[in-house]
Amino acid sequence: MDRLETIALFIAVAEAQGFVAAARKTGRSPAGVSRAIAALEEVLGQRLFNRTTRALSLTEAGEKLLERGRQLLADYDDMADALQGGGAPRGVLTLTAPVMFGRLHFMPIVRDFLREYPGIDVNLLLFDRILSLVDEGIDLGLRIGHLPDSSLMALRVGSVRRVLVAAPDYLAQAGTPQNPDELADHAFISTFGIASSPSHWSLGAEEDRMIRFRPRLTVNSVDAALDAAMSGLGVVRLFSYQVAEGVARGRLVRILHAFEPPAVPIHLVRPPGRAARKTALFMDKAASALRDKFGAEQDAPPILDESLG
Known part of the structure; x- marks a missing residue:
């Protein structure tokens, strides 16, 4: 096995956090993967993994090799690109x-x-x-x-807002709130695993208006939250891009514009x-x-x- 292939195998083990998973990913036997890593550690004179019966984690030397190894493979890919297929x-x-x-x-x-x-x-x-x-x-x-x-490297590419929306039929029946205090009389649809909290929202330019509520419905899916809101079950807070189609079609109405918190950034991130x-x-x-x-x-x-x- 050449050195570049060994580095790629080490990276597979680190990413899979196990020899068996890395073997499955690379089409090798677990014993073969273990021998290759042991040989690499011997050549480098460094232990690359902390091994226990339950977990596998990188040592400090392993962390350094993972970063440098990924860069090495990226450089190799770039070289291959330049030499094959006209670049x-x-x-x-x-x-x-x-x-x-x-x-x-x-x-x-x-x-x-x-x-x-x-x-x-x-x-x-x-x-x-x-x-x-x-x-x-x-x-x-x-x-x-x-x-x-x-x-990590990050490049800002835009921003979106968290907005409150509800269906026109719901607002016709429950009333359209003009300030956050009037939300106390409304039903709420919340999300867990998506929103920062399923039981309170921060509103206002300084995010100093805290709205606490007991949700009528809590879901872990944006699509489910949108469907529930468009069906008239209550008020939901989502990102502006998530509600844009429903608002454009008249199935949702944005409310309390003046109390929306500041926009949040969108970034592209890479190692x-x-x-x-x-x-x-x-x-x-x-x-x-x-x-x-x-x-x-x-x-x-x-x-x-x-x-x-």
């Missing part, structure tokens, strides 16, 4: 985004990208929970919300280090398309940031 980029690009945003706004970009670059295949992972880019081996992710500090060519190409294409839709400043610089893991 046309090749390989597999793994992306992640929230479910509805991915379906409505990421997939059109992916479709165009696949048509433009026939040598690249895409794995698109759509989840309303945050995936770790490093642990999952993801090349690029889209995050909505403010980002804590980290080593640290120089991006592989395929990642950089998609990032440029996605940034241009998303800024056209979501209004980020065109000269917004890249920043060091991370989106929730």
Whole structure:
């Protein structure tokens, strides 16, 4: 087994967090994977994994090798791209985004990208929970919300708002609130696993108006929350892009505009280090398309940031 292949195998074990899972992913035997990692540790003179009967985790040396190894494979891919097919980029690009945003706004970009670059295949992972880019081996992710500090690279591409909506029939019966205090008499649809809290919302430019409530319905799906709101079950708070179609068709009405909290940013995020060519190409294409839709400043610089893991 050559050194580059061994590094790729080490990365597979780190990402899968186990020898058996890595063996399944790479088509090798668990014993063969274990021997390869042991040989790599002997050559490097460093233990790369902490091994217990229940878990496998990276040592400090393993963390460093994972970062450098990924960069090494990216550099190799770039070199191969330059030497094959007239420089046309090749390989597999793994992306992640929230479910509805991915379906409505990421997939059109992916479709165009696949048509433009026939040598690249895409794995698109759509989840309303945050995936770790490093642990999952993801090349690029889209995050909505403010980002804590980290080593990941982030590029702001726009912003969206959290808005309150309800069906016209519901508002005709229950009344249209003119200020947050009037929400006390209304029914609420909430989300768990998506919203920051299923039992209270922060409103106002300073987010200093706290609305506490007992939801009539709580769901873990944006689509289910939208269906419930359009059916007249109550008031729901979602992102503006999620309710846009319902509002445009007259099935939902935005309420309490003056009390909406500040817009939250949309970022493209990727692991640290120089991006592989395929990642950089998609990032440029996605940034241009998303800024056209979501209004980020065109000269917004890249920043060091991370989106929730």
